[in-house]
Amino acid sequence: MADFKAIESQEELDKIITNRLEREREAANKRYEGFVSPEDHKKALAEQQKGFDDYKKAHEGDAAKIEELTAKNKAYETAALKSRVARELGLSYEWVERISGNDEKEIRADAEALKKLVGTGHTTLPTKNMDQSTGDDKDASLRQVLKSIKQN
Numbered sequence: 682m683a684d685f686k687a688i689e690s691q692e693e694l695d696k697i698i699t700n701r702l703e704r705e706r707e708a709a710n711k712r713y714e715g716f717v718s719p720e721d722h723k724k725a726l727a728e729q730q731k732g733f734d735d736y737k738k739a740h741e742g743d744a745a746k747i748e749e750l751t752a753k754n755k756a757y758e759t760a761a762l763k764s765r766v767a768r769e770l771g772l773s774y775e776w777v778e779r780i781s782g783n784d785e786k787e788i789r790a791d792a793e794a795l796k797k798l799v800g801t802g803h804t805t806l807p808t809k810n811m812d813q814s815t816g817d818d819k820d821a822s823l824r825q826v827l828k829s830i831k832q833n
Contacts, residue, residue, distance in 0.1 A: 767792055779795060
């Protein structure tokens with residue numbers, strides 16, 4: 682208490698308060714030395730937001746493109762599955778487009794039903810042999826004349 686000195690003027694009080702405030706500011710500056718100021722934070726946030734907006738603008742159509750490519754891929758996979766099932770069941774390639782369904786179970790069931798309706802082989806109908814005579818001499822002679830005309 683021997684160090685206590687009474688303040689006698691306003692200037693002395695202002696000087697003491699100014700010194701005290703400077704020490705507090707220095708302590709606060711040391712305490713918050715590694716932190717970003719609010720102005721710098723706003724600038725950095727604005728830059729990041731601009732970068733994000735540019736990225737969004739550049740990739741606006743990506744979702745639609747992904748959706749389109751996914752749909753195409755699903756269509757190709759379904760067509761390949763239909764072809765494979767038709768081949769396994771012995772259906773001809775012409776019938777692949779007639780098969781319907783979304784998954785292998787539905788496609789296989791439809792292909793089996795189609796197989797029951799149309800069969801599997803390419804059976805050809807027997808053709809009539811035009812060279813054989815049927816016993817009618819008149820028709821046979823006409824056939825020979827026509828055949829000779831065609832050859833010439």
